[in-house]
Amino acid sequence: xxxxxxxxxxxxxxxxxxxxxxxxxxxxLEAAASVFSERGVDASLEEVARRAKVGIGTLYRHFPTRxxxxxxxxxxxxxxxxxxxxxxAGTPVRALARFFERIVDHASMYRGLAESFGMVLxxxxxxxxxxxxxxxxxxxxxxxxxxxKSDISIDDVLAMTAAISIAASQSADxxxxxxxxxxxxxxxxRPRLGPSASAKPGGGGKRVISRRTRGG
Amino acid sequence: xxxxxxxxxxxxxxxxxxxxxxxxxxxxLEAAASVFSERGVDASLEEVARRAKVGIGTLYRHFPTRxxxxxxxxxxxxxxxxxxxxxxAGTPVRALARFFERIVDHASMYRGLAESFGMVLxxxxxxxxxxxxxxxxxxxxxxxxxxxKSDISIDDVLAMTAAISIAASQSADxxxxxxxxxxxxxxxxRPRLGPSASAKPGGGGKRVISRRTRGG
DNA sequence: CCACGATACGGAGGCTTGCTCCGTTTTAAT
DNA sequence: ATTAAAACGGAGCAAGCCTCCGTATCGTGG
Numbered sequence: 001x002x003x004x005x006x007x008x009x010x011x012x013x014x015x016x017x018x019x020x021x022x023x024x025x026x027x028x029l030e031a032a033a034s035v036f037s038e039r040g041v042d043a044s045l046e047e048v049a050r051r052a053k054v055g056i057g058t059l060y061r062h063f064p065t066r067x068x069x070x071x072x073x074x075x076x077x078x079x080x081x082x083x084x085x086x087x088x089a090g091t092p093v094r095a096l097a098r099f100f101e102r103i104v105d106h107a108s109m110y111r112g113l114a115e116s117f118g119m120v121l122x123x124x125x126x127x128x129x130x131x132x133x134x135x136x137x138x139x140x141x142x143x144x145x146x147x148x149k150s151d152i153s154i155d156d157v158l159a160m161t162a163a164i165s166i167a168a169s170q171s172a173d174x175x176x177x178x179x180x181x182x183x184x185x186x187x188x189x190r191p192r193l194g195p196s197a198s199a200k201p202g203g204g205g206k207r208v209i210s211r212r213t214r215g216g
Numbered sequence: 217x218x219x220x221x222x223x224x225x226x227x228x229x230x231x232x233x234x235x236x237x238x239x240x241x242x243x244x245l246e247a248a249a250s251v252f253s254e255r256g257v258d259a260s261l262e263e264v265a266r267r268a269k270v271g272i273g274t275l276y277r278h279f280p281t282r283x284x285x286x287x288x289x290x291x292x293x294x295x296x297x298x299x300x301x302x303x304x305a306g307t308p309v310r311a312l313a314r315f316f317e318r319i320v321d322h323a324s325m326y327r328g329l330a331e332s333f334g335m336v337l338x339x340x341x342x343x344x345x346x347x348x349x350x351x352x353x354x355x356x357x358x359x360x361x362x363x364x365k366s367d368i369s370i371d372d373v374l375a376m377t378a379a380i381s382i383a384a385s386q387s388a389d390x391x392x393x394x395x396x397x398x399x400x401x402x403x404x405x406r407p408r409l410g411p412s413a414s415a416k417p418g419g420g421g422k423r424v425i426s427r428r429t430r431g432g
Numbered sequence: 433c434c435a436c437g438a439t440a441c442g443g444a445g446g447c448t449t450g451c452t453c454c455g456t457t458t459t460a461a462t
Numbered sequence: 463a464t465t466a467a468a469a470c471g472g473a474g475c476a477a478g479c480c481t482c483c484g485t486a487t488c489g490t491g492g
Contacts, residue, residue, distance in 0.1 A: 018439065018488055044478060055442030060480065115331055118386040156396055159387065163379035163397070170334040171375060180372055188404030234459055236469070260449060271471030276451065 025062050027052040032073040040111030041070055070116060071123045074109070078120075078127030081106055082134040092142035093186060099138055100161050100182045103131070107165035114165040121158055132158065148189045160185050241278050243268040248289040256327030257286055286332060287339045290325070294336075294343030297322055298350040308358035309402060315354055316377050316398045319347070323381035330381040337374055348374065364405045376401050 031052035035043045045066060049059040063069035081102050088095040107117040121128055135154050142148040164185060168178045247268035251259045261282060265275040279285035297318050304311040323333040337344050351370050358364040380401060384394045 015438075015489065020440065020487070024441085045480095046478070049442095056480080057442055057482085058440075061440070066479095115382065118383060122387075152400075156393065156400065159383040159393065160380070160397060160400060162386075163376070163383035165379075166331075166382050167334065167375040167379035170378070171371075177372060177375070181376060184368075184372070184376065184404035185400065186404070187406075187408070188400040188402070190408075192403070192406075231460065231467075234468070236458065240470085261451090262449070265471095272451080273453085273471055274469075277469070282450095 021062075024052070024054050024058055027054060028059055028062055028069070029073055032069050036070070036073060036110040036113075041066075041113050041116060045069070067116070067119060067123070070113070071120050071125050071128070074106075074113070074120055075125045075127035077106055077109065078125075078131050082127065082130035085134050085138065091147065092138065092145055093147045093190070096138050096142055096148070096189075097182055097186045099135060100164070100185065101178065103158075103161050104165045104168060104178050104182065107162065108169055111169075114162070114169040117165055118159065118162040121162060142189075146191065149191050152189055157185075157189070237278075240268070240270050240274055243270060244275055244278055244285070245289055248285050252286070252289060252326040252329075257282075257329050257332060261285070283332065283335060283339070286329070287336050287341050287344070290322075290329070290336055291341045291343035293322055293325065294341075294347050298343065298346035301350050301354065307363065308354065308361055309363045309406070312354050312358055312364070312405075313398055313402045315351060316380075316401065317394065319374075319377050320381045320384060320394050320398065323378065324385055327385075330378075330385040333381050334375065334378040337378060358405075362407065365407050368405055373401075373405070 028048065031048045035048045035051055039047070045059060046056055048069070049056045052059070059069075063072060085095070085099050085102065088098050090098075107114045113120075121132065132154065135158055139148065139152065139154050139157060143150050143152070161182075164178070164181045167181060171177060244264065247264045251264045251267055255263070261275060262272055264285070265272045268275070275285075279288060301311070301315045301318065304314050306314075323330045329336075337348065348370065351374055355364065355368065355370050355373060359366050359368070377398075380394070380397045383397060387393060
């Protein structure tokens with residue numbers, strides 16, 4: 001696993017991080033990845049410890065909750081996902097759609113992950129942060145170009161994406177469902193009256209406001 | 217002579233349903249409702265049995281899995297939900313939106329229910345069936361009137377609704393999120409170019425096809 | 433190189449819950 | 463009242479979670 005540099009804090013008076021700590025953390029992450037892959041995110045944590053060849057106490061010292069372990073075991077991939085998205089070509093809307101699809105793919109990395117994915121996205125881990133910010137960038141770009149309604153927030157959109165992940169994971173029978181649901185989401189983001197070719201990149205926020213007001 | 221009573225029953229060779237069976241089933245459902253309300257759907261089933269004043273074995277005989285109990289404990293409400301929707305006034309799209317919101321509300325009846333709600337909706341129970349059919353009716357009406365794209369399936373839409381329930385349940389901080397997410401879903405259902413005011417009753421599936429194809 | 437204090441390790445053990453199995457009890461029919 | 467089918471109850475075992483504390487390991491200063 002990656003050589004994870006120490007976190008931020010490092011006061012002169014503190015000792016160096018012990019080597020066994022780093023090693024065990026890496027072993028645990030590796031074991032968690034393999035166990036979660038095989039048995040899903042509800043797998044026994046004792047099994048993870050066993051496979052990492054450390055005691056269960058060590059596991060809990062490193063990762064006080066199952067969620068903490070899960071987040072840590074997802075984070076590298078999430079970080080990579082955020083970085084790759086910078087290469088997406090095509091219209092802003094296309095890029096958004098691809099980004100969403102990648103997230104949904106990621107959320108099916110482990111069986112049962114989708115259900116916890118909303119929590120993962122709120123954990124504040126590096127990968128989570130990077131993904132949120134990348135989503136925000138793509139969304140705001142699309143909004144600036146008038147391709148997406150301006151009153152949409154990245155939080156809601158990511159919540160919807162997490163929701164789609166769950167919906168997709170609960171019906172394994174239909175492979176294409178993910179694509180259809182993402183498309184539904186994206187369609188829902190667009191301004192109601194077609195962005196006829198007049199959508200010029202230059203203009204700052206073309207307020208094409210959906211006339212639909214809730215409350216009826 | 218043999219089986220006088222049995223005349224009322226389909227198969228002559230079957231005995232009447234024992235009274236304790238009915239009583240215990242009712243007690244269990246009542247207890248389940250109260251325990252799930254207090255402690256969420258992950259509550260201990262032994263607690264349910266205890267509160268119903270039956271043995272744990274009896275609980276498992278009546279409801280072999282937690283899911284079976286949960287479905288049974290939801291079904292009345294689901295049935296009612298399906299029936300109430302017939303009164304919804306307003307445009308087809310408005311009625312759909314309200315219907316979705318009611319479903320999401322229902323899915324938050326017990327803490328943790330949202331996560332299992334997709335499964336509940338596939339259980340084939342009477343309430344589940346009624347809800348699905350009512351959703352289908354509302355959707356197809358909207359589609360006939362050109363208010364919703366014709367290539368949308370009720371299964372996808374219900375899957376999304378269940379997923380929104382989960383997303384909403386995971387961020388309790390924001391009360392209005394449900395409304396916004398449902399609105400996003402509904403917006404995604406509508407044809408891309410505003411609904412021409414003329415509601416066409418005759419035409420079967422109108423082909424206002426969104427030309428968006430995946431791939432590329 | 434060694435001694436030592438700080439830190440981390442390991443896993444036994446206590447607890448909760450799930451679920452099964454089978455001797456006992458209740459029920460409906462005769 | 464008798465009887466056999468059906469349902470009941472709960473002991474008991476398996477599995478998992480998480481804590482606690484005696485023991486082992488590490489980095490450092492002498």
